[in-house]
Amino acid sequence: MHAKVLRYFAEVVRAGSIRKAAEQLHVVPTAVNRQILNLEEELGAPLFDRVRGTLKLTPVGEIVLAHARATLREFEGVRERIAAVQGLRQGEVTLATNSGLAGAFLPALVQAFRVDHPGIRLRLLDAPVAEVLRNVQAGDCDLGLAYDVPDSAGFRVLFTSEWPIGAVVPPGHPLTREATALLSDCVGYPLILPGSALSLRPLLDGAFARSAIRVSPVVESTSTALIRQLVMRGVGISLLNRLDIDEERRAGLLSFVPLRDAHPRPQTLRLVCRPGTEANPAAELLARHLMDGLQGLLAA
Numbered sequence: 001m002h003a004k005v006l007r008y009f010a011e012v013v014r015a016g017s018i019r020k021a022a023e024q025l026h027v028v029p030t031a032v033n034r035q036i037l038n039l040e041e042e043l044g045a046p047l048f049d050r051v052r053g054t055l056k057l058t059p060v061g062e063i064v065l066a067h068a069r070a071t072l073r074e075f076e077g078v079r080e081r082i083a084a085v086q087g088l089r090q091g092e093v094t095l096a097t098n099s100g101l102a103g104a105f106l107p108a109l110v111q112a113f114r115v116d117h118p119g120i121r122l123r124l125l126d127a128p129v130a131e132v133l134r135n136v137q138a139g140d141c142d143l144g145l146a147y148d149v150p151d152s153a154g155f156r157v158l159f160t161s162e163w164p165i166g167a168v169v170p171p172g173h174p175l176t177r178e179a180t181a182l183l184s185d186c187v188g189y190p191l192i193l194p195g196s197a198l199s200l201r202p203l204l205d206g207a208f209a210r211s212a213i214r215v216s217p218v219v220e221s222t223s224t225a226l227i228r229q230l231v232m233r234g235v236g237i238s239l240l241n242r243l244d245i246d247e248e249r250r251a252g253l254l255s256f257v258p259l260r261d262a263h264p265r266p267q268t269l270r271l272v273c274r275p276g277t278e279a280n281p282a283a284e285l286l287a288r289h290l291m292d293g294l295q296g297l298l299a300a
Contacts, residue, residue: 006068008035090119091282096132096141100224105246109293120282136274142283144272147199155272159291162266163241166258168231180260190236195222203264210263241267
């Protein structure tokens with residue numbers, strides 16, 4: 001944010017005078033002098049000793065010069081990275097996620113990404129959450145997208161979003177007459193529940209136990225895509241989070257009724273990468289695309 005004043009200051013040091021610095025910067029000397037005076041006023045100390053028309057750095061000036069040069073180098077690196085992303089025409093990025101996400105909102109986002117960046121090759125891996133995290137930790141994947149990533153996992157979290165759980169029903173179902181529903185309202189209908197291998201199932205089981213509700217699902221499946229199809233065919237109702245059915249909800253094929261019970265809590269979705277690794281411009285571009293897409297779905 002102080003790029004101009006630091007650049008002017010560094011050029012005065014290099015040139016040895018305000019006049020020569022102004023010539024190199026293609027500005028009038030008064031503009032350079034004003035920037036230097038403003039910086040000295042802000043710091044509360046002189047940057048130069050002005051003796052017989054020469055400029056000599058003060059001890060404070062030496063400190064500021066080191067900071068200015070480091071900041072300008074870092075800023076130039078930022079500009080280069082931005083230019084690389086904006087002008088990116090080719091590259092490769094690998095995203096690991098679970099099957100529920102791979103079959104829900106990702107197809108539309110991947111389609112839009114490919115339209116904008118046809119030269120970037122995408123590798124999309126579908127795996128259980130534990131394997132997703134192992135792949136990212138090992139460096140086999142640039143990005144991981146998964147629910148309920150533990151804080152202790154040691155990843156760099158790029159984006160976090162909370163997705164409420166609710167009843168998934170056909171349009172016009174009796175549960176849609178109210179804005180929200182209770183778990184106890186749902187057990188009066190045939191239940192199609194996520195299988196125990198999915199991260200959502202322990203949340204549901206815990207909520208049923210807290211409410212002393214006994215359930216006997218008519219169908220259990222580890223495929224949220226199959227669950228959505230079964231609900232649309234009238235086999236029963238389900239309990240999923242809103243992101244799981246976003247596309248069908250917006251198309252009017254399914255309805256989502258949020259639960260108002262204190263439990264189950266919303267599912268936390270995180271986009272993560274391995275910390276301390278050199279940035280992959282294609283991965284940064286995909287990460288930004290995913291974050292913007294998820295932010296848009298949250299607001300929808």
